[in-house]
Amino acid sequence: MRADDQQWETSVEGPDGTRRRATIHDVAKLAGVSRQTVSRAVNDKGEIDPATKERVLEAARLLDYRPSRFARGMVQKGAVTAGLVIPDLMNPFFPEVAAGVLEAAEQRGWQVVMWDSRIDEARERDALDVLSHQADAIIGYFKSPDEVLARHLGGVPLVLLERGPQQTRFAAVGIDAAAGLEQGMAHLVGAGHRRIGMLDGVYGPGLRREAFLEEVRRYGLPVDDGWIALCAEHSVAGGEAGMERLLDTRPDITAVFGFNDLIAVGAMRAARRRGRRVPDDLAVLGFDGLSLGELVEPALTTLHIDKRRLGRLAVEQVARLRAGEEPLRGADAWVVPELVVRTSA
Amino acid sequence: MRADDQQWETSVEGPDGTRRRATIHDVAKLAGVSRQTVSRAVNDKGEIDPATKERVLEAARLLDYRPSRFARGMVQKGAVTAGLVIPDLMNPFFPEVAAGVLEAAEQRGWQVVMWDSRIDEARERDALDVLSHQADAIIGYFKSPDEVLARHLGGVPLVLLERGPQQTRFAAVGIDAAAGLEQGMAHLVGAGHRRIGMLDGVYGPGLRREAFLEEVRRYGLPVDDGWIALCAEHSVAGGEAGMERLLDTRPDITAVFGFNDLIAVGAMRAARRRGRRVPDDLAVLGFDGLSLGELVEPALTTLHIDKRRLGRLAVEQVARLRAGEEPLRGADAWVVPELVVRTSA
DNA sequence: TTGTAAGCGTTATCAT
């Protein structure tokens, strides 16, 4: 077969004169054999004369015949397709989660249809509307509440990413933000910090913020809304903007915890632009453990998450759901962050 | 519907006693109506008594009925699925291309099945074997030569990423490396550099290297194999290792061009570890324009590529192929890099 | 408003 044959859509006349894609029937007719024989040739089964096989294949080539995946799927069970809904492909965190999902899916012979919701609830619903028709299960990040999800799910199994059992009735894979912040705040407080702010991101339930507040209370540190700035964008730019505001309301902070590494890096940059040295005047703690954090200066101290594992775990949850088993709950469905101390805090 | 209904696989007994998924027929039987009526209820068509509709929906819920996407696809044409093969999700370049593909696909109402080949030719073939069955067209990065691709393609339209018409007989979307290097080298030479090395990456045809050599020749700069180090990994670590070697063989270079931004960042780090100041002792030029480049110090001067556009263009090529049109060739199917001067060169 | 019948494109089974 010549590689550039693909351009010539040697298609077939339909009864109404319009072009339609060639079917197994067309090939059979052209080759002068039965459909069954075409099937044998195309699928490379035995029990066929090499000569007829060649003739059939030639006919198929001529008509640009390709078996319909739908007709195939009807007859051969077992093709599993998972939908994966990611909020923001530009944030390096999510491609890594996706890589974990893809890896685990590939091992099981599943396919993954990907959807970028771009942090938009309407697009989340679109994703569900489409994927509930085209996928056997859905994995993803969603801001929308359970009821909305259920309404657009049409009964398709769903595994939520970064939710704990407290935040949803669906199967989920979570991040143990509390355990992470415990390490992170111990580190900060241990270094003598008492005035610690946060740059929050909000996506779905505010787990990281709550864990932060929990620790703040534990150590009896001062806190109120002025100590937490909200970053509209989960990006470096968002972090910079948030940090500017935080420094306006609380110029006396000596440390800041970022919702994610991107925001934390933004915080570092904004702080330095304002003449603060990091970490001497201001310590910065991130959350995610992006490899990006090793490249900035000073390198970012962060709560590292095994993102691939998160993705693999989600696939495992899907498998359980499909098998009719109870999904993992609690610690088995958690990824625990690990404090990675570099130089920013 | 309760959200956690999903756990209870209220499935149906098959004739042989095994469980099978409920079909429209099962629902019809349970609700005491015809299959057609079930279809009407499930698809929310009119022409149905609200009461029967409710009864049918209840039955469907009970049996955990979900329409088979294959059976649906057989009857309703028009669902388009594209396969997307990415070599390395960990390199921020590719998620951005993917985002472009996803965006354009979503606009056309297409779905995208994603596959991570992890720069492995065997996995590339696996991807093709699977996607040629499950997708209507394939977009992707491939190291494998045309013949291999054709053999595993089974006639499915293919659009290659980052290939020019010279490098393949398939439809493609390319990057005009020559135009990019022209700007880049002019910048370097204009700044007085004469001893310029390269950290090559090799993936498929060595377009960037050739463009580099072309410029080197144009300016009559010295060059031989010793001026080019090969980075096995397209990563920061790969760039660091490559730079170490390059500095061993050619300690006198004053500038280096990196195959991509990750490698270039690695080069900067290795050079600085060796006591060279960037850009004073060694200028570093990248290729890609990752946002990462703005965050390192000094910020990376690079040949910026509109990656989303690359992805969108690929989808457009697929659309042309499907319409039986000639794919775009030459400049219309190119993305031209743009020199972004920051501080590393 | 509901049911009946036909057909979508493929593969499996069983003959020949």
Add this chain to the structure above:
DNA sequence: ATGATAACGCTTACAA
């Protein structure tokens, strides 16, 4: 080695 026939699960006519 090849062909006829029956599924597969659904929707779109059309008939009642």
